[in-house]
Amino acid sequence: MNNLKMFARRTSAAFYNPTSNIRLYRWLSSSISAPSYNNKLFVAGLSWLVDERSLLDAFSNFGEVTEVRILYDKDTGRSRGFGFVYFAKDDYAITAKDAMDGKELLGRPMRISFALDKVRGAPIVVPRIRDTVTATRDKS
Secondary structure (H helix, E strand, O other): OHHHHHHHHHHHHHHHOOOOOEEEEOOOHHHHOOOOOOOEEEEEOOOOOOOHHHHHHHHHHHOOEEEEEEEEOOOOOOEEEEEEEEEOOHHHHHHHHHHHOOOEEOOEEOEEEEOOOOOOOOOEEEEOOOOHHHHHHHHO
16 A cells, blocks of 8 residues: 555656656557557548538448548537548558548548547556666766
8 A cells, every 4th residue: 555655646746747757658559569450540631511421422432431420519510620431341441541641522631540549547657767877977
């Protein structure tokens, strides 16, 4: 229990003290490993005029599309300018990304990437590595 309290103090100190020896990082598992391909594409830069049907029509040439989602603003009901396209196979998503990234849809260029899975939880605590010269100087 004592170790847990000590860990909590150091962690909270790192949030409020930028010169602390502990830095907090939140890593997505996909940013550490090689880029992972999946069947879900994130499509950004959408015009407000784009709806699910027009997005489905634009991507259905590359393979079977299982689902299309566009996110809308709660207050205005207008598109937030991004959405997701789900394909039946990873290969279809790779082909669609390569072909459609940067292409215009209803007057706006789309930016397409593979969607990441949601990562939830506390950040990972990583101690700061200090060089030996600075460590030696601080001791004197």
